[in-house]
Amino acid sequence: MLDMRRMQLLRAVVTSGSVTAAARNLGYTPSAVSQQMATLEKEAGITLLERSGRGVRPTDAGRLLTEYAALIGRQVAEAETALADLRAGRTGRVVVRYFATVGATLLAPALAELRGEHPGIQVDLRLTGSDDPLPEVREGRADVALVVRPRGGAFVDGVRFVHLLDDTYRAVLPKGHRLASKRVLDLSDLAEEPWVASEWPGPCLDAILTACGAAGFSPDFAVESEDYATAQGFVAAGLGVSLVPVTGLAGHHPAVVVRKVRNPEPVRAIYAAVRGPGPDPIALRGLLDALRRAATP
Known part of the structure; x- marks a missing residue:
């Protein structure tokens, strides 16, 4: 196998025109250079230099x-530059998994900030469906996943959770509903109402059911919905009331009213799940910082 250092030394000899000149330029003795050239010729199995006057x-x-050797030298220099850019956070790649309602409200402003501060960082975005994104984070196929989980939830091996936001729920009522005139509702005010389910089974629905349980009732879901916009449409049609998180109310239906809820106030906790325990690469750290700022009112 050819030694890359000896190839670079050969390049110096050829460029200098002699072993003596190359040795002088590099700070070696001529005999040391000659020995290295002899070894390189043995590795190559062919003569590499021939005498020409006083030189070679x-x-x-x-x-x-x-x-x-010149090509390899350029590639090594490029690699060193690329590594320096990566270490300094000027370049990099972050793979992100997220769910729909945090896309516009949380992730978009964070990515805009990240692009402004680190334009060389590439971000790979993918919307998560029903699949749990945590295995992707644990196995290194994703750098960060935005998830909803209970406060103080169970430990997940190989994953660290960074709290970003407590996303509170609001009551969504049809205009003209008997409770629409109240500015703030007790959750128990909705106990006898038919409900439009705004969440699929999982941590978001669990947050609603837990709050309703604390208020002394279980909601009677008359209609199930796949997303918040559809749920509001069902509410507007008078099919029931619903709870929708603030991040899902960026543009609410004109035929509904939105009211705060208390005793208790339902809330879902949004986290960034990252591979633990760290330290985080500069690109990922920059995104996490931007997410925290985007989540701050």
Whole structure:
């Protein structure tokens, strides 16, 4: 196998025109350079240099290796520059998994900030469906996943959770509903109402059911909905009342009213799940910082 350092030394000899000149330029002794060239010729299995007057010139094989040595040198320099940019956070790649309602309200402003501060960082975004994104984070296929989980939830091996936001729920009522005139509702005010389910089974629905349980009732879901916009449409049609998180109310239906809820106030906790325990690469750390700022009112 050819030694890359000896190839670079061959390049210096060919460029300098002699072993003596190359040795002088590099701070070596001529005998040391000659020994390295002899070893490189044994590795190559062919003569690389031939005498020319007081100096040397490359054979065809020597010229070939010299050209490759120059190419390798450029590639190594490029690699060193790329590594320096990566270490400094000027470049990099972050793979992000997120759910729909945090896309516009939380992730978009964070990415805009990240792009402004680190334009060389590439972000790979993918919307999560029903699949749990935590295995992707644990196995290194994703750098961060935005998830909803209970406060103080169970430990997940290989994953660290960074709290971003407590997303409170609001009551959504049809205009003209008997409770629409109240500015703030007790959750128990909705106990006898038919409900439009705004969440699929999982941590978001669990937050609603837990709050309703604390208020002394279980909601009677008359209609199930796949998303918050559809749920509001069902509410507007008079099919029931619903709870929708603030991040899902960026543009609410004109035929509904939105009211605060208390005793208790339902809330879902949003976290950034990252591979633990760290330290985080600069690109990921920059995104987490931007997410925290986007989540701050």
